[in-house]
Amino acid sequence: MYDLIIIDDENIIRKGLEELIDWKSIGFRIVATFEDGKEAIEFLKNHHVDVVLTDIRMAEVSGLDVAKYVHDHKPGTKTVIISGYKEFEYAKKAIDYGVEYFLLKPTKFNEFYHTFSELKKKLDQEVEKEQAARREKEKYLEMLPLLQDQFFTDLIMGALKEIAEIQKRIELIGLPVDIYSNPCCVINVHIPDFEQYIEEKWMYGKNGLNNALMNFFREENYPIRYFCINRSCGKWKLFAICMIPLTISELEAYVQRSLNDISNSIHKILGLQVKLSVKKYFSSIVEVSRCDGLPVMLSGDEYNIKDSSYMNPEISESLLDEYKLIVSNINEGNMEQVNNLFERVMKKLKPYPLNIVKQFIIKLFTDLMEHLRIADENMKDELLQQVEYNSIMAMGSFNDIHKYCKKCLMELVRISNRNIDVSIAKLIDNAKKYIMSNYQRDLTLDEVADKVYLNPVYFSRVFKQVTGENFIDFLTDIRMKKAMELIREGKHKIQDISKMVGYSNSKYFSRVFKQYTGCTPREYQRSLSYKG
Numbered sequence: 001m002y003d004l005i006i007i008d009d010e011n012i013i014r015k016g017l018e019e020l021i022d023w024k025s026i027g028f029r030i031v032a033t034f035e036d037g038k039e040a041i042e043f044l045k046n047h048h049v050d051v052v053l054t055d056i057r058m059a060e061v062s063g064l065d066v067a068k069y070v071h072d073h074k075p076g077t078k079t080v081i082i083s084g085y086k087e088f089e090y091a092k093k094a095i096d097y098g099v100e101y102f103l104l105k106p107t108k109f110n111e112f113y114h115t116f117s118e119l120k121k122k123l124d125q126e127v128e129k130e131q132a133a134r135r136e137k138e139k140y141l142e143m144l145p146l147l148q149d150q151f152f153t154d155l156i157m158g159a160l161k162e163i164a165e166i167q168k169r170i171e172l173i174g175l176p177v178d179i180y181s182n183p184c185c186v187i188n189v190h191i192p193d194f195e196q197y198i199e200e201k202w203m204y205g206k207n208g209l210n211n212a213l214m215n216f217f218r219e220e221n222y223p224i225r226y227f228c229i230n231r232s233c234g235k236w237k238l239f240a241i242c243m244i245p246l247t248i249s250e251l252e253a254y255v256q257r258s259l260n261d262i263s264n265s266i267h268k269i270l271g272l273q274v275k276l277s278v279k280k281y282f283s284s285i286v287e288v289s290r291c292d293g294l295p296v297m298l299s300g301d302e303y304n305i306k307d308s309s310y311m312n313p314e315i316s317e318s319l320l321d322e323y324k325l326i327v328s329n330i331n332e333g334n335m336e337q338v339n340n341l342f343e344r345v346m347k348k349l350k351p352y353p354l355n356i357v358k359q360f361i362i363k364l365f366t367d368l369m370e371h372l373r374i375a376d377e378n379m380k381d382e383l384l385q386q387v388e389y390n391s392i393m394a395m396g397s398f399n400d401i402h403k404y405c406k407k408c409l410m411e412l413v414r415i416s417n418r419n420i421d422v423s424i425a426k427l428i429d430n431a432k433k434y435i436m437s438n439y440q441r442d443l444t445l446d447e448v449a450d451k452v453y454l455n456p457v458y459f460s461r462v463f464k465q466v467t468g469e470n471f472i473d474f475l476t477d478i479r480m481k482k483a484m485e486l487i488r489e490g491k492h493k494i495q496d497i498s499k500m501v502g503y504s505n506s507k508y509f510s511r512v513f514k515q516y517t518g519c520t521p522r523e524y525q526r527s528l529s530y531k532g
Contacts, residue, residue, distance in 0.1 A: 002050035002123055006033045007040045007066060008082075009058040017053065021112055027120040037061030041069050049077055050123060051116075056083040067097040076126075078119060082107060145218075146461035148173045152227045152239040153457045155288055156186065157325050158344040159337035166289060175225075177241060179285040183251040184241040187226075187259070189213075190275040194234030197272055198442075203505030206233065206444045207472055213274070216266055221258045230321065231446060231456065241285070248281050319345055321455070323364050326409075327371055328458035331424050333417045335410075342409055346402050357398060361405055362389050371453040372416055372423070386411050427452050428466040431459070432474070439478045440502050445471045479503070480516040487525050494521045 004023065008014040014033050023030055031049060034040040038061040040052070052070055054063035067079045081094055084105040094102050100122070101115050151169050154160050160169065166179055191197070191213075202209050210231065217226035223243040230237035240258075242251050259276040266274050282288045322341050329337040345364075349357045365387050387408045395401050416423060431452050435443065448471070449459035464470050469477075479501040486497045495506045503509035513521050 001029045002027055002120065003031045003048070004028045004051045004053060005031060005040060005043065005049050007035075007037055007052065007054035007058070007063065008033075009035050009055060011035070013055070021109065023116075026113060026116050028116060037063060037066040040066055044069065044074060044077075048074075051078045051080060051119065053080045053082065056081055064093050064097065067094060067099050071097040078123070080115065080119070143461060143464065144174060146457065146464065148175065149227050149229065149457045150461055152241075153229045153325070153455065154337060155285065156229050156237075156239060157322055157341065159325060159329060159334075159341050160289055161340050162336065163286065163289075165336065166285065170285070175241075175243075177243060177285070178245065181245040181284055182242055183246055183248055183281065183283055184239065184285060184288065185251065185255060185281045186229075186279040187238040187240055187255075188275075188277045188279050189236035189238060190277075191234040192273065192275065201271065203508040205442050205502070205504075207475075210444070211472075212270070213266065216262050221262070224254055224258050228457070233444075237279075248283060251281060252278075319348060319360070323367070324449075324453055324455040325458070327368060327453045328455045330368075330372075330413050330416050331420065331427065331454070331458075331462070333413075333420050335413055335417075338409065338413055339406075342406060346405075350398055354396075354398065354401070357401060358392055358395075361401060362392060365389075365405070365408065367453060368412065372412065386415070424462060425466060427454070428463055431463065432467070435475055436478055439475060439482065440500055442502065442504070443475060475502075476512060476516065480513060483509075483513060483521070484517070484524065487521060488528060490528075494525070497521070 001024070006014055006017050008017065014035065018030055018033055028051065031047070032043055034043065036058045037054065040054070041061060044052075052066060054066050056063040063081055063083070067081065070077050070079050079097070079099045080101045080103065081099050082103045082105060100119060103111065103115065151160075151173050154169075155166070160166050163179070170177065170179060194209075198206060198209060204212070214228060217228075217238065223246075224240050225243060227239045227241075228236065229239045240255060242254065246254070255278060259278075263274050263276050266272055282291070322345055326338055326341045326345075329341065349360060352360075366389075369387065392401060392404065395404065431448050434448055434451050445460060446456045449456040452459065454462070460471060463474075467474060483497055483501045486492055486500060487494075492500065494510075498504075498506040498509035501509070503512070510520050510522075513519075513524070517524060519527070
């Protein structure tokens with residue numbers, strides 16, 4: 001129902017408009033009537049209405065003056081003018097003031113009904129548009145932390161090189177920083193007793209501990225903001241950026257103080273020892289984009305290749321992380337980022353003998369082809385024609401391998417891009433199936449992302465985009481529905497059901513169950529007995 005006011009200096013017309021038209025039937029409600037525009041403007045200063053129906057000529061303030069006030073101060077309000085005057089100047093001013101309809105007296109009732117029915121359609125469309133925009137904004141705000149983590153993951157892994165693209169992405173994630181002057185750094189997080197702590201002291205699972213720890217970094221640590229760029233059990237990489245321009249030495253002081261506070265808080269609240277250290281400082285985001293990210297992502301001296309006859313496991317793992325990022329960018333059609341990441345991979349492979357390079361490249365392409373095939377079975381035959389492994393094995397130089405593999409990769413991207421939405425939906429469907437088959441374990445987001453060959457940051461964002469809920473909520477929903485089913489069967493103890501649906505701690509299971517259903521497992525069990 002839309003709110004309407006009527007303005008006319010003739011009482012009989014004002015009363016007629018108010019009482020003889022069934023406003024409710026066409027979606028309007030009269031909230032006030034006035035005999036002059038002056039009173040109406042005073043009312044509008046303190047009240048919102050959707051439509052103003054006004055005469056033109058009145059004693060003190062005319063209908064055109066009201067229309068001008070509405071145009072200047074009430075952009076969401078529509079104006080309809082009814083007048084006995086046909087002068088062109090009136091109509092011209094009405095158009096200038098955004099008047100929706102100009103009706104001439106005497107006006108037939110069916111003309112009123114038609115005009116206001118059309119006006120209601122316009123208002124309905126605007127309301128729907130506003131609601132859609134609000135939903136999109138809410139969705140964007142929910143996705144923002146994931147988009148921010150994704151940006152810094154892309155940046156540090158070398159997917160972003162072009163300044164224009166970096167600036168565009170910074171604006172998209174809503175960070176008020178200057179890419180040339182805000183200093184930043186990469187931080188190593190090591191939790192030596194992660195597995196033991198999970199086993200002996202923590203009741204909420206690995207996902208719960210990861211989220212709890214990240215909350216310490218997400219808390220207000222102005223002017224430092226922290227973002228997760230890499231995470232495995234007990235070992236993380238964080239990207240920290242200062243929200244104000246500082247020198248590197250000033251940033252060091254802020255970061256060390258912030259990390260000490262965070263470490264102390266974690267130990268005090270959780271009783272967990274966390275080792276935090278800065279891997280490398282940068283003067284700006286632009287400097288990060290120009291560096292080779294491998295020394296940053298590794299710890300110690302692993303990047304110094306002392307023996308090229310074999311590949312250091314940590315370097316191999318880093319390359320596989322970049323491969324997952326390549327897959328993630330292929331799924332989103334980001335050709336430039338795919339190319340940048342591929343060049344990074346080849347640069348890291350160059351010091352090794354050709355036989356190691358060939359083995360690694362063939363493994364990458366084999367996994368990539370399998371990933372794309374799983375995403376869209378219809379691409380299988382076409383994909384198989386793109387890469388000839390015998391040709392790679394026969395090549396005699398690194399440059400030949402580089403050139404051939406780049407050509408193959410770009411062709412795979414082209415094929416994949418033809419049906420991106422279907423491919424992403426299929427990947428998430430595979431992830432959901434894996435979750436539903438493994439919910440009874442202490443399942444982590446990182447493990448599921450690995451199963452579908454995606455970078456965890458990308459997977460987290462895409463999973464929410466496709467399903468409308470985050471990974472934890474989806475997993476909890478599956479576990480709770482299964483728990484309710486097992487309770488209804490009446491064959492198992494509550495403590496056993498807790499373990500059967502992935503909760504090692506029955507107290508935590510009961511808490512989650514109550515949050516989900518509104519009652520504890522035992523209360524739910526008793527309610528079934530009463531119904532029986």
